[in-house]
Amino acid sequence: MPKQAFGWSDAETDQLVRGKRSGIAIVGFGYIGTVIGAVLADRGWPVTGIDVRQHIVDEINRGVTSVREPGLDELVHNNVQAGRLRATTDFDAITDNDFIIVTVGTPLGPGFEPIVDDIAAAAREVGRRLQAGHLVTLKSTVPPGSTQTLVQPILEEISGLQAGVDFGLAFCPERLAEGRAIRDLLSIPVVVGAVEERSARACSTLWRHTLGVESVVVDNPRTAEMIKLADNLWIDLNIALANELAKVCDRLDVDVLQVIDGANTLPKVNHNVNILMPSMGVGGYCLTKDPWFVDHLGHSLGVELAIPRTSRTVNDTMPRYTFELLKRLLEEHGKALETSRVAVLGIAFKNDTGDCRLTPTKFAVELLEQSGCQLVVHDPWVTDEEARTVTRIPLTEDIESAVKDADALVFFTGHRQFKQIPLIRLAELAGPGCVFLDGRNSFDPAEVRAAGMIYKGIGR
Numbered sequence: 001m002p003k004q005a006f007g008w009s010d011a012e013t014d015q016l017v018r019g020k021r022s023g024i025a026i027v028g029f030g031y032i033g034t035v036i037g038a039v040l041a042d043r044g045w046p047v048t049g050i051d052v053r054q055h056i057v058d059e060i061n062r063g064v065t066s067v068r069e070p071g072l073d074e075l076v077h078n079n080v081q082a083g084r085l086r087a088t089t090d091f092d093a094i095t096d097n098d099f100i101i102v103t104v105g106t107p108l109g110p111g112f113e114p115i116v117d118d119i120a121a122a123a124r125e126v127g128r129r130l131q132a133g134h135l136v137t138l139k140s141t142v143p144p145g146s147t148q149t150l151v152q153p154i155l156e157e158i159s160g161l162q163a164g165v166d167f168g169l170a171f172c173p174e175r176l177a178e179g180r181a182i183r184d185l186l187s188i189p190v191v192v193g194a195v196e197e198r199s200a201r202a203c204s205t206l207w208r209h210t211l212g213v214e215s216v217v218v219d220n221p222r223t224a225e226m227i228k229l230a231d232n233l234w235i236d237l238n239i240a241l242a243n244e245l246a247k248v249c250d251r252l253d254v255d256v257l258q259v260i261d262g263a264n265t266l267p268k269v270n271h272n273v274n275i276l277m278p279s280m281g282v283g284g285y286c287l288t289k290d291p292w293f294v295d296h297l298g299h300s301l302g303v304e305l306a307i308p309r310t311s312r313t314v315n316d317t318m319p320r321y322t323f324e325l326l327k328r329l330l331e332e333h334g335k336a337l338e339t340s341r342v343a344v345l346g347i348a349f350k351n352d353t354g355d356c357r358l359t360p361t362k363f364a365v366e367l368l369e370q371s372g373c374q375l376v377v378h379d380p381w382v383t384d385e386e387a388r389t390v391t392r393i394p395l396t397e398d399i400e401s402a403v404k405d406a407d408a409l410v411f412f413t414g415h416r417q418f419k420q421i422p423l424i425r426l427a428e429l430a431g432p433g434c435v436f437l438d439g440r441n442s443f444d445p446a447e448v449r450a451a452g453m454i455y456k457g458i459g460r
Contacts, residue, residue: 005098005135006168006202013202016098017209020044023097027122028104029056029087031355032139032174034067034076035181036101041079043210048097049087060087068354068381071182094129099206100136102126102151103174105285112292114143116150123151127158135168135202138221141228141290143297147171147221148195168199171221172207173228178284179352189214193224229297232290237307238276239287240314246278246459247321256459257441278458280322280412280439281360282315283349288358319363322439322458326410327371329435329456335407338372343406343430345399346413347379347390351440354381361412362390364439368410369393378402380417406430409453414442423451 005013005022016022024040026033029049041047051057059065063080065072079085094100104118119140126136136155138147147170152163163169171193176184190207192215194200204215218224242260249256256278266273282288291308298305327337349359356362368375369391378396379387387395396402399418403409403426411418419442427434436448438457448455 005133005206006199007133007166010201010205013205014209017205020046022099023048024099024101025050025094025097027091027094027100027102027126028118028140029060030103030105031067031069031178031181032176033101033103034060034065035069035072035176035185036103036139037085038065038072038075038079039182039185040210041082041085042075045084045210046097047079047085048093049085050089050091050093051087052089054089057087057089060085066383069181070179070352075182091125091129094126094134095131098134100126100134102136102138102140104140106140106142108289108292111296113296114293116142116146119146120150120154123154124158127155130155130159130161130167132161132166135170135199135206137203137206138169138171139174141174141286141293142171142225143293144222144225144229146225147193152195164194164196164199168194168202169221170194170199170203171224172203173224173231175228175231178350178355186211187213189216191216191218191224191227193218193221193227195221229290229294232286233294233308233311235276236282236287236291236315237311238274239278239282240311242276242278243314243318243458245275249459250325255445257457277441279318279441280364280458281318283357283359283361284355285357287315288312315360318458319360320367322412322437323364323367325456325458326408326435326437329437329454330408333433333435333454335433335435340407341374341376341405342368342408342410343396343402344368344375344377345379345402345409345411345418346381346415346440347377347387348381348413348415351414351442352381352416354379354383354386356382356386356390359390364412365391365393376402376406379413379415381413381415400425400429403429406434408435408437410437410439411442412439414440419443423447423453427452 023046025048026037027050029051037047037049063077065076104122107115109115192203200217246256260275264273291312295308347361376396377393434453436453436455441457445455
């Protein structure tokens with residue numbers, strides 16, 4: 001039975017959380033659920049991950065995870081061994097815990113509309129086990145209004161309980177970046193939008209004592225839901241700005257990173273200008289999806305929005321733009337792409353992750369495959385199974401074999417492993433006249449040229 005995570009006085013809730021005299025159930029144990037669950041378990045909480053996928057549950061209970069995130073393997077292994085972390089397909093585990101966190105996904109439909117079927121299904125399962133005193137927190141990215149117009153009615157109808165009276169209900173957006181998710185979880189303020197004040201206070205208490213982070217409490221769940229979308233729309237638009245600047249700088253023979261570094265020294269209001277980095281494209285589940293959430297939201301409200309479509313359109317041009325850069329670079333040095341040996345290094349959507357979901361590299365690799373070039377692909381982070389979602393070319397096991405006799409080295413990610421092998425060694429393996437396309441602007445152009453290769457970055 002719950003020990004009243006919701007409904008006690010603030011002091012009693014504080015004591016409950018400080019003493020960890022309760023448990024946490026996480027519904028949906030994918031990327032976000034696993035990171036949150038492992039970190040909370042490592043902070044001393046008994047955590048139960050609930051997922052309908054048996055293979056995910058079996059992995060966790062063996063102390064392993066297929067989620068490629070720095071430091072996560074160790075957290076999962078240690079906390080399963082310590083008995084603080086377990087997984088199950090049985091939603092009845094909800095009744096043994098006081099805090100319920102929902103992290104199931106919300107994919108896009110064919111018209112870029114958000115599909116909330118999994119959210120509704122999770123809410124029904126939670127509602128069947130919901131008891132007075134539970135605190136339910138939704139962390140899935142959802143269209144604004146979903147907590148109160150979708151989740152809350154389902155929970156109340158099935159359980160017969162009332163949100164804000166019998167149980168607590170809040171929305172706290174997930175704000176983690178792959179590759180640094182554990183650090184982000186323990187440092188970035190948690191936004192809390194609850195159905196009423198007691199839910200907000202209980203939720204804030206949980207995050208404050210568990211993660212040691214500040215809570216930013218807003219008026220309602222709808223505001224918190226919109227904050228997540230605003231964050232990702234800003235990032236996508238900012239990258240689109242950087243990418244268009246890069247295209248102009250390529251024509252001007254100007255280094256875009258010098259332009260951005262200089263521009264970012266200008267103070268504006270409380271912060272400096274903060275233009276992000278250009279690259280060969282934007283991928284992953286959030287930045288490619290959330291702007292369309294906002295666009296669809298605008299249509300549903302009768303508001304015609306330009307920014308979401310603009311940012312998505314600009315960033316979606318970058319894989320082809322990068323392909324054309326490579327083609328032109330080879331031609332300028334007397335080589336034809338179709339007769340060249342091209343080593344693609346990195347196919348994940350982000351540095352130091354193995355995640356290929358909606359990776360922009362897929363489109364660039366497809367263009368290379370169609371060109372007829374001799375193509376080899378290497379990514380030390382990506383599994384063979386994941387790689388097959390991107391390309392039919394089998395992964396080359398090591399970087400030295402991949403770059404051997406290459407006419408072009410194409411870095412679609414900037415994994416740290418790629419920087420551990422000396423540039424002079426890459427140049428020796430590739431041979432004279434090798435072009436070096438830096439799709440993530442991760443390398444020093446002068447160092448690449450000093451090693452004997454022909455450097456080109458995005459906007460550099």
